[in-house]
Amino acid sequence: METVQSISKYDEQHSTAVTIGTFDGVHIGHRTILERLIAEARNLGIKSTVLTFFPHPRMVLQKDSDIKLLNTIEEKSRILDELGLDYLVVHPFTKEFSRLTATEFVRDILVNKLKTKKIIIGYDHRFGRNRTANIVDLKAFGNALDFEVEEIPAQEVDAVSVSSTKIRKALEIGDMVTANKFLGYAYMLTGVVRKGRGLGRQLNFPTANLQIEASYKLIPKNGVYVVSSVIEGKTIFGMMNIGHNPTVSNIGNDTMEGQQRIEVHFFDFDKDLYGFHIQIDILERIRDEHKFDSIEALKKQLEKDRNTSLAIISK
Template structure:
């Protein structure tokens, strides 16, 4: 898959089939739309294009909203590539871009720049300045300018909207079962291993501190999770704590992973941590001995969970 960081970077002499949206999570609700995109592209011989925007429009138009997203842009790109999309355009969203009229967006971007021959869009999609244009307007413009419009059913659009909201709410509440069910894959975070206070090492549970640089990435509810990561081509299992470490009077939230049967130096490595099962909420223990006893149980519960999944 080719990635373009602005619409102006892209060109296609042979025509394209295009869909656009935020695609946050690239979850089950997006599948029908992406399947149509890929299928139509193969049938008609057009390159497939997903047009998305960053920052997220709400980040620009509602700067105080503290928007949290299911994917970083790198994570979203990887998921779309797995679907088989040919081209991903990540166009910078700005106040200036938001004032582009629907007619100019269609003529200058979809037709002239992207060479769109077919557009797949939700039945209630609105676009252009102040979101005044509808899919009916797009169909009319397509008839005038020579491109086809395929509208996704109301049910499919609702699946996308409802799923995204439910996934975010579920993760905020620590309901990983619901979130992963709607996603169709284990929710994951991507971050760099940094040096922590190394307290875990002193009690027999060394941890990798995970730094997630993107402040907009949704971090699930505080607690302990059974997780996995692929490190140097090998799947490694472990348990992860998201929280403030109240037993040792911590104040800042950290993300720490204890990998089982693993002792390699991974400081500075970028890891993808998949969250499979939430074990418990974070809690304060009377001392390090009590914490150590609970960690032994957490490890046992994690191993039992993974054994049951095999």
């Protein structure tokens, strides 16, 4: 799959079958639509293409800086690539772009740039300046400009919406079973391993301190989780704490006091990962984060957490 940053950089020689949307999470509801798109493109001998936008339109038009997304662009690209999509076109969403009329959007972008021959889109899709055009208008454009519109019925669109809502709500309460069920894969966190205070190593539980660079990424509820990661081609299991380390927050030179931390302890693995860019797959939640009366009590709990994690992994 080729990821194209901006419609202007798209190679215009290919005709396409297109769907449009954020596809946040690329969950099981989305996959029904995407698999249909990919199959139809192959049947027609053209390229399957997802047109998406970043930043999220709400971040630009509503200045909704608090919006949290299930995927970073990198994560979304990786998932779509595995599905067999040909092109992911990520167009910068700006106020200027939002002012394009329906005619300009269809003619200049869908037809002239993407060379669209078929669009698969939801019954409730709206587009153009102030979102005034709808599916009826799109079909009329198709008749005039020689492309077909396949309408996704209400029940399928509503199922996608329900799935997205359930995933977000599940992650907010740490319900990984529900979240992963609707995603169709383990929820992931992707970031760079940064140097921490070294307290984990002092407790015989060395940790990789994961820094999430995308501020809009939804982080699950604080607590302890069973996780896995592929490092140098090998799957490594471990446990992860999301939270503020209340038991040891006042120990050492803490430049992150009061901030949320994401720390992963890998089992049977002691490689220096500083500076590595890694993906953590979250498999299951073990418990809430607690403040313990002593360092010794914390160490005993970490031992219990490791045994619990290993028991889950062994299943």
